[in-house]
Amino acid sequence: MNKQGMATRALWAGEKDSLAFGATQVPVVHSVSFGYDDMDEWYDVAVGNKTGHIYGRNTNPTVQAFEEKIRILEDAEAATSFSTGMAAISNTLGTLLFPGDRIVSIKDTYGGTNKIFTEFLPKQNVEVELCETGDHEAIEREVAKGCKVLYLESPTNPTVKLTNIERMAKAGKEVGAIVIVDNTFATPINQKPLELGADLVVHSATKFLGGHADALGGAVCGRKELVDAIYHYREINGATLDPMAAYLLIRGMKTLKLRVDKQCENAIQIARYLQTVNVVESVFYPGLEDHPGHDIAKKQMENFGGMLSFSVKGGVDTVRHLLPKLKFANRAANLGSVETVVGPSRTTSHVECTPEERAAMGIPEGLIRYSAGIEDIDDLIMDLEQAFQSLPEHVFSK
Numbered sequence: 001m002n003k004q005g006m007a008t009r010a011l012w013a014g015e016k017d018s019l020a021f022g023a024t025q026v027p028v029v030h031s032v033s034f035g036y037d038d039m040d041e042w043y044d045v046a047v048g049n050k051t052g053h054i055y056g057r058n059t060n061p062t063v064q065a066f067e068e069k070i071r072i073l074e075d076a077e078a079a080t081s082f083s084t085g086m087a088a089i090s091n092t093l094g095t096l097l098f099p100g101d102r103i104v105s106i107k108d109t110y111g112g113t114n115k116i117f118t119e120f121l122p123k124q125n126v127e128v129e130l131c132e133t134g135d136h137e138a139i140e141r142e143v144a145k146g147c148k149v150l151y152l153e154s155p156t157n158p159t160v161k162l163t164n165i166e167r168m169a170k171a172g173k174e175v176g177a178i179v180i181v182d183n184t185f186a187t188p189i190n191q192k193p194l195e196l197g198a199d200l201v202v203h204s205a206t207k208f209l210g211g212h213a214d215a216l217g218g219a220v221c222g223r224k225e226l227v228d229a230i231y232h233y234r235e236i237n238g239a240t241l242d243p244m245a246a247y248l249l250i251r252g253m254k255t256l257k258l259r260v261d262k263q264c265e266n267a268i269q270i271a272r273y274l275q276t277v278n279v280v281e282s283v284f285y286p287g288l289e290d291h292p293g294h295d296i297a298k299k300q301m302e303n304f305g306g307m308l309s310f311s312v313k314g315g316v317d318t319v320r321h322l323l324p325k326l327k328f329a330n331r332a333a334n335l336g337s338v339e340t341v342v343g344p345s346r347t348t349s350h351v352e353c354t355p356e357e358r359a360a361m362g363i364p365e366g367l368i369r370y371s372a373g374i375e376d377i378d379d380l381i382m383d384l385e386q387a388f389q390s391l392p393e394h395v396f397s398k
């Protein structure tokens with residue numbers, strides 16, 4: 001293997017063909033169309049006999065550099081891009097699923113993905129079976145009944161549950177299913193689903209890949225014939241990544257390895273600190289030895305990721321007092337940013353559920369999602385400490 005390390009790839013991969021004028025950084029090409037004086041050359045590019053660009057909804061040099069970078073980071077044969085992570089997911093499912101098809105997935109997928117499964121696919125006469133997240137036997141049983149797609153996410157929102165990708169990919173292969181893994185939480189720094197047997201990897205580039213919460217984007221990576229079909233669906237349906245967003249994502253991705261390593265380092269220390277706090281009921285982080293997915297994480301991930309969650313005594317009342325006290329955390333819906341981001345699950349990942357539905361999914365009302373940033377760990381822990389100390393006792397002792 002003469003492949004470069006992930007830090008080197010994050011910096012250099014995929015840019016060469018998009019550099020012009022001797023620029024050392026990928027230019028943002030805003031032009032919507034690409035002109036040709038030679039009618040034969042125009043024709044050759046248009047029918048794909050020659051490389052080049054025709055129209056911005058199809059391809060663009062800046063967007064192409066983003067696609068190449070994520071392709072090389074995921075060790076994939078091919079990659080294509082989208083305006084958002086949800087566009088990557090919906091266009092992929094739209095390409096693969098037809099009336100009468102069946103898809104098997106898990107209950108804890110990202111909220112938007114879950115809505116596709118529960119609201120939109122059934123209307124198109126696609127049968128959806130959602131298994132208990134982490135119940136490998138249940139998933140295997142449902143997959144064995146036959147399905148067109150097995151869709152997984154690992155780790156998941158909000159209690160960071162793990163699924164053994166290699167084992168599930170094997171089960172999918174046996175019935176000829178296309179196995180898709182949402183790798184947004186892990187990033188290719190920590191997990192390579194294609195190496196574990198998946199056919200396609202999907203990403204919300206908005207999160208860790210971009211890393212600065214200033215650009216929306218999505219990507220799909222995998223076997224060329226599958227990615228080509230998904231690209232074709234996207235070029236016609238139009239959920240194209242904007243060149244300016246592609247540029248911001250490329251710039252963010254240059255530091256992906258540094259950022260994710262630091263976020264993992266901070267997350268484990270935050271998790272261990274939270275375990276010592278009296279107001280904290282439970283801490284969910286796959287790096288903790290008592291987490292149910294710890295052994296799977298050790299096997300299929302390089303590190304345990306920057307996402308964790310914890311529940312507090314006193315439920316929503318405690319959350320309402322605690323979160324506004326934090327100085328070094330955005331209270332917001334995104335994650336994977338350089339700054340720490342916190343939010344209650346009832347407002348972020350599972351806002352569309354009733355309290356009863358959340359309880360049934362094992363999501364306490366006092367659950368807080370914590371996306372560790374790259375701040376100095378002492379500042380993050382001191383910040384949490386002062387926020388916990390400021391809680392009036394009557395709030396959490398009810």
Ligand SMILES: *Cc1c(COP(=O)(O)O)cnc(C)c1O
Pocket residue numbers: 084085086087110112153182184185203204205206207216217218
């Ligand atoms: C945010 C997110 C998505 C959706 O991505 P957008 O860019 O917001 O459309 C999909 N999957 C996971 C795991 C996410 O966190």
